[in-house]
Amino acid sequence: MTDTTKTLCPYCGVGCGLEVSPPAQPGKAINRDSQGNPTWKVKGDRNHPSSQGMVCVKGATIAEAIDKNRLRYPMLRDSLDEPFRRVSWEAAYERIVSRMRSVYMTQGADAICMYGSGQMQTEDYYVAQKLLKGCLGTNNFDSNSRLCMSSAVAGYVQSLGADGPPCCYEDLDLTDCAFIIGSNAAECHPIVFNRLQKHHKKNHNVKMIVVDPRRTPTAEVADLHLAIHPGTDIDLLNGIAHLLLRWGYFESEFVSECTVNFPAFAEVISHYPPEVVAKRCGISVENLETAARYWGTSKRVLSLWSMGVNQSSEGTAKVRGIINLHLMTGQIGKPGCGPFSLTGQPNAMGGRESGGLCNLLPGYRHVQYAQDRAEVEQFWGFPAGRISPNWGRTAWDMITGLETGDVGVLWIVATNPAVSLPDVKRAQAALLRSPFTVCQDAYYPTETAAYAHVLLPAAQWGEKTGTMTNSERVVTLCQAFRPPVGDAKADWEIIAEVGRRLGFADKFPFANSAEVYAEYVQLTCDRPCDMTGLSHAKLAQGPIQWPYPDTWANQKDSRRLYTDLRFATPDGRARFSAYHSRGLAEPPNPEYPFVLTNGRLYGHWHTQTRTGRIEKIKQMHPQPFLEIHPRDAAMLKIQENDLVEVRSRRGKAQFPAKVTKAIAPGTLFVPMHWGALWGDETEANALTHPEHDPDSHQPELKACAVQLIPVALKPSLGEVGQKQEKTFKHQVSLPITP
Structure with a gap:
C-alpha cells in the first residue's frame, strides 16, 4: 500500500485528524522508529476542521506503539493461578457463551456486566448496547466515561435538557474571555489550548482566567490564576454570581423569557458575599472581584472544564454552577461563548450518543423514561418491557457486585x-474474586490481564474502520489502513458473534461496520444528536458535525446549539440550579493533613498501555513524582528528589519529591498513569476513594486526604522503576507475546 489514509488520533477528546502513510514510499527512505523498526508515517491532517493539521507528541508518535506488545491470539485459563494457553476463537467463544448462559440461568441477566471505554468506536459501543440492554435485558454496560465525563452529561441534561456541548472550536478564536476551571488544557488538550493561546496572545483585550490549585502550564499564561483550595469550586462560582448580580451584569430579559428557577438560585448566591468566598477559597477579594469583572464586562465568555470539575462528589453541581453563570449573563447560543466540556477520551462523545453508560440508551435517551425504552425496544424488535427501567451497575457497582458474589461475568473491553x-487495591481484590472475567484488548500484558480468565485480541487504531465523535460534536470516519495483527478482530465483531451464539443471530446481521452505523443512526432520528444524514460513505468525504438529519440536503450551520435560545427541555427553557457548597467528600484532618490531587501528563495517556511503549515519551516522563510546596517540604524536612511515602485511609504509594511553588500549600499532586506494570508502589489510585456524585455517580478521583512520610534508607524510585515490566510479568506469569 502506498496511499495516504485519513483517520483520527485515538487519544484525547480533541479529535485531531491524522494522515497515515506506510513505511515504504516510492523513491523515499523507509520511515523508522527510534529503535530502527519500520513504522507508518503520521502527520496532522490540514483539512480536518477540528485540528487544522496540528498534532501533539502523542498523535505524532502513535505509530511507534502499533506493533509493540500486542495481544495476537485468544488465550484461556481455568483459574487465575494457572498460566494462559493459546486457543482458537471457536474455543474462546464456546467458553464465553457457555459461561454467560450458565450465569443467566442461575443468577439472572443482572449478574452479567460489560465495562467499556471511550477508546471504543461508536459501532463497538452500539453493538454492545444491543447485546446487553436489548438481547439480555440488563443495563449493566458502563464505561470509563463514568470516571471521566458523566458529571458533564448530568449537568448538561439537568440545565439544558440534553447532553452535548453547545459550543465549537471556532469559539476559541472568537471569545473575549476564556474561563478555564478544573482543566490543565495545555497538557491534557494541547491542540485546543494552542488555538486559544494564539488568539489570546494576538488580542490583548482577550482575558484568560484559570482556576486550579496548581500553577500548571495552562495557568502560566493566564491573566488571572485563582489557586483555590480543592473542593471550593461551588463557593467560587456562587461568589462570582453574587457579584455579577450585585453589579448588574445580568440579562434580565433572557432570564425571564428563556429560563426557570432563577429566584431559588438568587437566594442561594445571596449567602456568598466576596469576603466569605475569598476566605473559603483561599484567594484575595481583589482577585475574586477581578474574575467577576472580567466575566461581566465581556461580551463573549467561553468556559472550559474537564476532570477537575467532573471528578467530584459534587461534580454535577459544579457543572451546573458554570452553566448558571452563562444563563444569568445570556452567554450561550452565540459565537465565542458558552459552557464547553472538554471530553477526556477520543470517543467518549460517541459513547454518550450511542447509550454507552448504564443509565443511557442510544440517541440521548435514558433508561428510566418509559417512552425512551419503548422507542428502542420497538426499533430493535423486542417485546415491551425487555429493557430494564432501572440503572444498571456503574463501574464501581460492578466492583461491589464482585465482592458480594452478585456479578458472575465481567467482560472488560x-x-x-x-x-x-x-x-x-480494593478493586484489584474484587477482581481476584471474579468467577469469570473476559479481557478484550489490543495490548498485552496489561495490569487487568492478570485478573482475566479469557483474553481476546482486539484490532486497534488503524486496523478497523469506524466512527468517533470529538468534543465539538464532529464525527470522523477512522479508516483502517492495515490488517489486524495475528487473529485480532474488531470489538464490535467479537461482541456481535457472542450475541449470535447466544441465540440472537437475527439481531446482529451486520457484515461490516458501515452496516452497524447505518442501523445506529436511525435511532438518532429527531433526537438532539440527530445523525440520520450521516453514513460511512458520507463521512468518507470528510468529518461532519452533528446535528445532521437526513432532511438536510446540504450541511447547515450546526456549529452551535441553542442559537434560537430554545432549549431541549419540555418547556424550552433552561434550568438554573441552586446548590450550596458541600466541599470535599474526604477533607483533610490532623491525621491526614494534606489534600492529594492527580492528573495527566502531556506525553502520557491514562495507564500507559500504549504511550508507555513509546521511547520518546518514556524519555519525556521517565518516572512519576509528587509535587509539594516548599513550605510543606521544609516542615517535613523533605528535599528535592527525596523518596516520600503518601498514605491515605486506603493505601500507600511512593514518589520522589518535586519541591515547587506551582502547587498550593497543603495540596499535593501526583500523575495518574503508573500502575504495577511500570513500577512498584506508584499507583495514584491506591490512595483515592470511591465516594461519588449523587446524580452522575462519578467518583471524586481528584481529591483525597493523605499524610506524607519521608522514606529513608530505601532504594530510589529510579532504581525501582528500572524493574518496570519484569516484576509484573513474573508475578502474573504472562509471556510478552502469546
Whole structure:
C-alpha cells in the first residue's frame, strides 16, 4: 500500500485528524522508529476542521506503539493461578457463551456486566448496547466515561435538557474571555489550548482566567490564576454570581423569557458575599472581584472544564454552577461563548450518543423514561418491557457486585480498570474474586490481564474502520489502513458473534461496520444528536458535525446549539440550579493533613498501555513524582528528589519529591498513569476513594486526604522503576507475546 489514509488520533477528546502513510514510499527512505523498526508515517491532517493539521507528541508518535506488545491470539485459563494457553476463537467463544448462559440461568441477566471505554468506536459501543440492554435485558454496560465525563452529561441534561456541548472550536478564536476551571488544557488538550493561546496572545483585550490549585502550564499564561483550595469550586462560582448580580451584569430579559428557577438560585448566591468566598477559597477579594469583572464586562465568555470539575462528589453541581453563570449573563447560543466540556477520551462523545453508560440508551435517551425504552425496544424488535427501567451497575457497582458474589461475568473491553478505578487495591481484590472475567484488548500484558480468565485480541487504531465523535460534536470516519495483527478482530465483531451464539443471530446481521452505523443512526432520528444524514460513505468525504438529519440536503450551520435560545427541555427553557457548597467528600484532618490531587501528563495517556511503549515519551516522563510546596517540604524536612511515602485511609504509594511553588500549600499532586506494570508502589489510585456524585455517580478521583512520610534508607524510585515490566510479568506469569 502506498496511499495516504485519513483517520483520527485515538487519544484525547480533541479529535485531531491524522494522515497515515506506510513505511515504504516510492523513491523515499523507509520511515523508522527510534529503535530502527519500520513504522507508518503520521502527520496532522490540514483539512480536518477540528485540528487544522496540528498534532501533539502523542498523535505524532502513535505509530511507534502499533506493533509493540500486542495481544495476537485468544488465550484461556481455568483459574487465575494457572498460566494462559493459546486457543482458537471457536474455543474462546464456546467458553464465553457457555459461561454467560450458565450465569443467566442461575443468577439472572443482572449478574452479567460489560465495562467499556471511550477508546471504543461508536459501532463497538452500539453493538454492545444491543447485546446487553436489548438481547439480555440488563443495563449493566458502563464505561470509563463514568470516571471521566458523566458529571458533564448530568449537568448538561439537568440545565439544558440534553447532553452535548453547545459550543465549537471556532469559539476559541472568537471569545473575549476564556474561563478555564478544573482543566490543565495545555497538557491534557494541547491542540485546543494552542488555538486559544494564539488568539489570546494576538488580542490583548482577550482575558484568560484559570482556576486550579496548581500553577500548571495552562495557568502560566493566564491573566488571572485563582489557586483555590480543592473542593471550593461551588463557593467560587456562587461568589462570582453574587457579584455579577450585585453589579448588574445580568440579562434580565433572557432570564425571564428563556429560563426557570432563577429566584431559588438568587437566594442561594445571596449567602456568598466576596469576603466569605475569598476566605473559603483561599484567594484575595481583589482577585475574586477581578474574575467577576472580567466575566461581566465581556461580551463573549467561553468556559472550559474537564476532570477537575467532573471528578467530584459534587461534580454535577459544579457543572451546573458554570452553566448558571452563562444563563444569568445570556452567554450561550452565540459565537465565542458558552459552557464547553472538554471530553477526556477520543470517543467518549460517541459513547454518550450511542447509550454507552448504564443509565443511557442510544440517541440521548435514558433508561428510566418509559417512552425512551419503548422507542428502542420497538426499533430493535423486542417485546415491551425487555429493557430494564432501572440503572444498571456503574463501574464501581460492578466492583461491589464482585465482592458480594452478585456479578458472575465481567467482560472488560479496551480499558484497564486494575489501574484506573478509585481505591484500586480494593478493586484489584474484587477482581481476584471474579468467577469469570473476559479481557478484550489490543495490548498485552496489561495490569487487568492478570485478573482475566479469557483474553481476546482486539484490532486497534488503524486496523478497523469506524466512527468517533470529538468534543465539538464532529464525527470522523477512522479508516483502517492495515490488517489486524495475528487473529485480532474488531470489538464490535467479537461482541456481535457472542450475541449470535447466544441465540440472537437475527439481531446482529451486520457484515461490516458501515452496516452497524447505518442501523445506529436511525435511532438518532429527531433526537438532539440527530445523525440520520450521516453514513460511512458520507463521512468518507470528510468529518461532519452533528446535528445532521437526513432532511438536510446540504450541511447547515450546526456549529452551535441553542442559537434560537430554545432549549431541549419540555418547556424550552433552561434550568438554573441552586446548590450550596458541600466541599470535599474526604477533607483533610490532623491525621491526614494534606489534600492529594492527580492528573495527566502531556506525553502520557491514562495507564500507559500504549504511550508507555513509546521511547520518546518514556524519555519525556521517565518516572512519576509528587509535587509539594516548599513550605510543606521544609516542615517535613523533605528535599528535592527525596523518596516520600503518601498514605491515605486506603493505601500507600511512593514518589520522589518535586519541591515547587506551582502547587498550593497543603495540596499535593501526583500523575495518574503508573500502575504495577511500570513500577512498584506508584499507583495514584491506591490512595483515592470511591465516594461519588449523587446524580452522575462519578467518583471524586481528584481529591483525597493523605499524610506524607519521608522514606529513608530505601532504594530510589529510579532504581525501582528500572524493574518496570519484569516484576509484573513474573508475578502474573504472562509471556510478552502469546
